[in-house]
Amino acid sequence: MGRRGHGEGALFYEEDRDRWVALLELPPDGSGRRRRRKVTGRTKTEARRKLRQLQRRLEDGLPTGDGSMTLGDFLERWLADVLPARSQVQAKSTVTNYRWAVGHAIRGLGRRRLGELTPENVEALLRHLADQGMARNSVMRVRSVLVMALKHAQRPDIVARNVAELSEMPTSARDPRSGRSLTPEQARQLLDVAAHDRLVGLITVGLMLGLRPGELCGLRWEDVDLDAGVxxxxxxxxxxxxxxxxxxxxxxxxxxxxxxxxxxxPRPVVEALRQHERRQRDERQNAGERWQDLDLVFPTSVGTPMSPSNLRRDLARITVAAGLGRWSPNELRHSAASLLSASGVPLEQIADVLGHTDTRMLLKHYRHPISRTIDAAAAPMERLFGEQGGER
Incomplete structure (x- = not known):
């Protein structure tokens, strides 16, 4: 007897399992390998019914994969096997963000079978997260990760459609707080008040160069050349x-x-870092054996990495003392971008200074060649702040 054609099936009884088994021949995969789909039933009638359902799905061009897998099982496999292979999510913090989003999806929908998942199910999850007070951007992140994961499920022929992509964001999701930045006058006021604080160097670098909070707290002295000004x-x-x-x-x-x-x-940054270096030598001496030498420019008073919560608290203490209210480390970065823009620096050069990838299309089509080091921040910040920076 020849091999069965695509869409044909076979029905037989497995005595050791006491189950009826139906096999369906599927078109070969991309490499030409044979594919079959197996279903079972307690009775011959049940197995035949499942086989006919598969045949109808194949005729209609619908997926014949295992839609009985739960969303939770699928997402766990996706995190373990698929996500690590994606080059754009290699950073540990990025992977942690994906795990955070997947965790919310599993808690809300993990027991549902993939083949039965609907856009309404996803919308109910998003609405629940919004009602619990989650910010709109965070709700959108959960939805985006679900969209990405279910796109992978479409490729192995597990689901017919991406229900997350068809879902709508809830109207109850609160909008994120609109961005804000310091004016030049407010920035000068902040630097004046911070002049004798141990964070003045960090504030000066964040405000004038727009480093991310994590970049400020991870900066090493070996990466700072004060003589060359880089x-x-x-x-x-x-x-x-x-x-x-x-x-x-x-x-x-x-x-x-x-x-x-x-x-x-900028010259104010060089001067602030020189003064910070002297202050840090005193802190190191005071800490004695408690000091952990990680070569960090802006560590704690014992040399360890500064936590996000402590940085937010200490910066807010200084901005409140300056009469500006509570400001976050990220808003120093936003302020740097706004101050550069107000000084006439082109958007593509601001993106270079900030290390942004958000303007890739703009940079691809309009960017002119630049030197190895990026100097777009130096001259404007020197004009705005002169020799200001550090203790005076």
Whole structure:
């Protein structure tokens, strides 16, 4: 007897399992390998019914994969096997963000079978997260990760459609707080008040060069050449989770390849860093054996990486003392971008300074060649702040 054609099936009884088995011949995969789909039933009638359902799906061009797998099982496999192979999510912090989003999806929908999942199910999850007070951007992140994962399920022929992509964002999701930035006058006021604080160096670098908070806290002295007036971003402090789900601070590669950059330092930054270096020598001496030498420019008073919460708290303390209210480390970065823009620096050069990839299309079509080090921030910040920076 010849091999069965595509769409043909076979029905037989497996005595050791006490089950009826139906086999369906599927078209070969991309490499020409034979594919078959197996279903079982307690009775011959049940197995035949399942075989006919598969045949109808094949005739209609619908997936014949295992839609009985739960969303939770699929997402766990996707995290373990598929996500690590994606080059754009190699950074530990990025993987941690994906795990965070998948965790919310599994808690809300993990027991549902993939083949039965609907856009309404996804919308109910998103609405629940929004009603619990999750910010709109975070709800969107959960939806985006689900869309990405279910696109992979479409390729192995497991689901017919991407229900997450068909879902709508809930109207109850609260909008994120609109961005804000310091004016030149407010920035000068902040630097004046911070002049004798141990964070003045960090504030000066964040405000004038727009480093991310993690980049500030991961910056090493070996990446700062004060004589040449150049700072290189080669490391970042990140939050991750260990195998037991506990949060930990780690030092690793910056967020993206574009984040690695060398910046020419405005004179106020050079002076602030020289004074900070002297202050840090005193802190190191006072700490004695408690000091951990990680070569960090902006560590804690004992040399360890500064936690995000402590940095937010200490910066807010200084901005409140300056009469500006509470400001976050990320808003120093936003302020740097706004101050550069107000000084006439082109958007593509601001993106270079900040290590952004958001304007890739703009940069691809309109960017002119630049030197190895990026000096777009130096002259404007010197005009705005002169020799200001550090103790005076």
């Amino acid at each position: 700072l290189s971003v080669n490391q970042s402090r990140k939050r991750t989770t260990d195998n037991n789900g506990r949060e930990a601070l780690v030092l690793g590669a910056p967020k993206t390849r574009k984040s690695r950059r060398a910046l020419v330092l």
